[in-house]
Amino acid sequence: MAQVHLRDVVKKYGPLEVVHSINLDIADGEFVVLVGPSGCGKSTTLRMVAGLEGISGGQVKIGGRVVNDLPPRERNISMVFQNYALYPHMTVRENLGFSLKIAKQSQADIDKAVDEAAEILSLTPLMDRKPGALSGGQRQRVAMGRAIVRHPEVFLFDEPLSNLDAKLRTQMRVEIKKLHQKLKSTIIYVTHDQIEAMTLADRIVIMRDGHIEQVGTPLDVFENPVNTFVGTFIGSPPMNLLSGTVKGSSIEFEDGTLLPVPPGYEIADGQAVTFGVRADNIMPVGHALPRGEHMAEVEMAVDLTEPLGTETLLFATLAGTEVQAKMLNPRPVQSGERMTFQIMLDKCHLFDAETGATLRK
Amino acid sequence: MNRLKLPPWLVLLLPAIIILSAVVLIPLVLSLYSSFTSYRLTRPDSIFNWVGFFNYEKALTDVKFWAAFGRTVLLLTVALNLEMLFGLGLALMVSKVTQGQRLLRTMMMFPMMFSPILVGFQFKFIFNDNVGLVNNALQSLGITDQAIPWLVDGHLAMFSIIFAEIWTATSVFGILILAGLYAIPRDPLEAAKVDGCTAWQSFRYVTLPFLMPFIYIAMAIRSLDVARAYDIVQIMTNGGPARRTELLWTLIGRTGYVDARMGYANAMGYISIFLAIFFTIYFFKKLTQSRKELGMGA
Numbered sequence A: 001m002a003q004v005h006l007r008d009v010v011k012k013y014g015p016l017e018v019v020h021s022i023n024l025d026i027a028d029g030e031f032v033v034l035v036g037p038s039g040c041g042k043s044t045t046l047r048m049v050a051g052l053e054g055i056s057g058g059q060v061k062i063g064g065r066v067v068n069d070l071p072p073r074e075r076n077i078s079m080v081f082q083n084y085a086l087y088p089h090m091t092v093r094e095n096l097g098f099s100l101k102i103a104k105q106s107q108a109d110i111d112k113a114v115d116e117a118a119e120i121l122s123l124t125p126l127m128d129r130k131p132g133a134l135s136g137g138q139r140q141r142v143a144m145g146r147a148i149v150r151h152p153e154v155f156l157f158d159e160p161l162s163n164l165d166a167k168l169r170t171q172m173r174v175e176i177k178k179l180h181q182k183l184k185s186t187i188i189y190v191t192h193d194q195i196e197a198m199t200l201a202d203r204i205v206i207m208r209d210g211h212i213e214q215v216g217t218p219l220d221v222f223e224n225p226v227n228t229f230v231g232t233f234i235g236s237p238p239m240n241l242l243s244g245t246v247k248g249s250s251i252e253f254e255d256g257t258l259l260p261v262p263p264g265y266e267i268a269d270g271q272a273v274t275f276g277v278r279a280d281n282i283m284p285v286g287h288a289l290p291r292g293e294h295m296a297e298v299e300m301a302v303d304l305t306e307p308l309g310t311e312t313l314l315f316a317t318l319a320g321t322e323v324q325a326k327m328l329n330p331r332p333v334q335s336g337e338r339m340t341f342q343i344m345l346d347k348c349h350l351f352d353a354e355t356g357a358t359l360r361k
Numbered sequence B: 001m002n003r004l005k006l007p008p009w010l011v012l013l014l015p016a017i018i019i020l021s022a023v024v025l026i027p028l029v030l031s032l033y034s035s036f037t038s039y040r041l042t043r044p045d046s047i048f049n050w051v052g053f054f055n056y057e058k059a060l061t062d063v064k065f066w067a068a069f070g071r072t073v074l075l076l077t078v079a080l081n082l083e084m085l086f087g088l089g090l091a092l093m094v095s096k097v098t099q100g101q102r103l104l105r106t107m108m109m110f111p112m113m114f115s116p117i118l119v120g121f122q123f124k125f126i127f128n129d130n131v132g133l134v135n136n137a138l139q140s141l142g143i144t145d146q147a148i149p150w151l152v153d154g155h156l157a158m159f160s161i162i163f164a165e166i167w168t169a170t171s172v173f174g175i176l177i178l179a180g181l182y183a184i185p186r187d188p189l190e191a192a193k194v195d196g197c198t199a200w201q202s203f204r205y206v207t208l209p210f211l212m213p214f215i216y217i218a219m220a221i222r223s224l225d226v227a228r229a230y231d232i233v234q235i236m237t238n239g240g241p242a243r244r245t246e247l248l249w250t251l252i253g254r255t256g257y258v259d260a261r262m263g264y265a266n267a268m269g270y271i272s273i274f275l276a277i278f279f280t281i282y283f284f285k286k287l288t289q290s291r292k293e294l295g296m297g298a
């Protein structure tokens, strides 16, 4: 049972600072996902918690204990690596039991813990194989099994699913979530895939360039992004962004199109803003969700369609910018066809045009 | 057109066949044949004097031959194991060095750059009982006032030869094991750290299994080398004193060229080659096995 606290944690490689003074509090039993584009410092942060990277500044606490100077084995953590990192010369059984053997547990205890983990991850028929004779998904499960046999206080996952194909990834995602519900231990999970982050996390930590941009529940970061980066990074397809200027109670776009300022924003006249709207909130009339309280309508020519079955993605041009819209109950749409779209204004966002920060108070 | 028509594959292989027979086949057949004769270098016509298995029987019942055989196996075992240990230590230390590693790696190879004959002369001087470095150093330090007969006493001479052998060849192990260290993936080592291993345990359970194929390759190469050891011994002790450091090939060389009994020497040579072949096959078996352990190869 452990909380994890990061206090002003810094990582430098020589003169190069790659993680800048990060603060994060993780509750006991919480499933936290660090997400961000590749190279933003997620792995480095995780590895500092694991003890595989030195900490250049600040403090890491696990279960109330400062662990900055403790080796990994004294931190009561276990880690699942992206490339599985199995011991190729050991069988599945030996791989699973290795940490317990090192901890000098009795053979009976080791067998019991290993069999239990094998049961949970359905590895029982594979116990005498070597990793070389396993498929990617099976190796991944062995790596997870190796992590759970020790009952650590904190699980660390570094992009554990990125080497699996899409179908297996979805499947393993569910398994990881079930595992967390069963074990109830603290998990820090790193991924660059926002869908993985959204589906798994109790709380998402969005990172960019060694900074934390936003921390919140999946719905919170989806509905209230603090800046354009989070807005476009979380959610698929990415949020549409349009540059405009506030004129009274409207926003004027470059080509003169006018849209009302979304409710909840009070913005001075003449301020340059970025207007953000997700495809889910811009739909052709007649193929949309029921009308809400604050609606606006625009007419656009459809350039391209992507039928997805239950819905179709429409690519159109609004005020000189390509935007993506969603069509429910789709019908065939000709390229070049002009359609009227309704925009749900209460789901739209305004950001500072310069800093990208949200203008919501 | 009435030219001799050879099949094209034979025409294409002909140059290789000619070169191979000139370089390998003819000497092989000739030496094998001569081991069944009483061929003496001083009486060329004796090469037609067929004696059947007489030379082989003589070698297999000759105490001197078996003594040299045993000594060669001893040298192989002791030198190879020590070279492996020292090479491993050297490689581990060099791999930890962060600055100037290239320079160190180059320096590691220095001993391999000298002809074994020169190394033999050098160590003959170093271990000389009157003017040698070792005795001089020991006497100056006041450790002894005797002139220790490094190359004259049977046991000490063997020790000196092993010492020289190790000096020249430890770097073979060092370099190959270093290559092995570079090839180890980082992930399993990190997993071992997280799994609770101390540095020693990581080495024992993860690093070493990864290094074993490299160690066996070095062993195979070096076993061939040591099994045919000749030059260093010839220079340092000439098989002496009183044949106490006689190895297989110094014995064979002496029999063939000094005593001029080439037929007998060739017979001993063929028996000796089995020793080298045995060790090589043994280490290759171990190599295949250790690679299989790691899930490499079939």
Ligand SMILES: Nc1ncnc2c1ncn2[C@@H]1O[C@H](COP(=O)(O)OP(=O)(O)O)[C@@H](O)[C@H]1O
Binding pocket: A013, A018, A036, A037, A038, A039, A040, A041, A042, A043, A044, A045
């Ligand atoms: N050993 C290293 N030396 C120098 N820079 C490094 C090292 N490891 C990682 N970095 C840099 O640190 C940054 C963060 O890397 P990382 O944490 O691996 O990113 P990711 O979010 O993709 O996991 C990257 O810009 C990377 O180039």
Ligand SMILES: [Mg+2]
Binding pocket: A042, A043, A044, A159
């Ligand atoms: Mg990474």
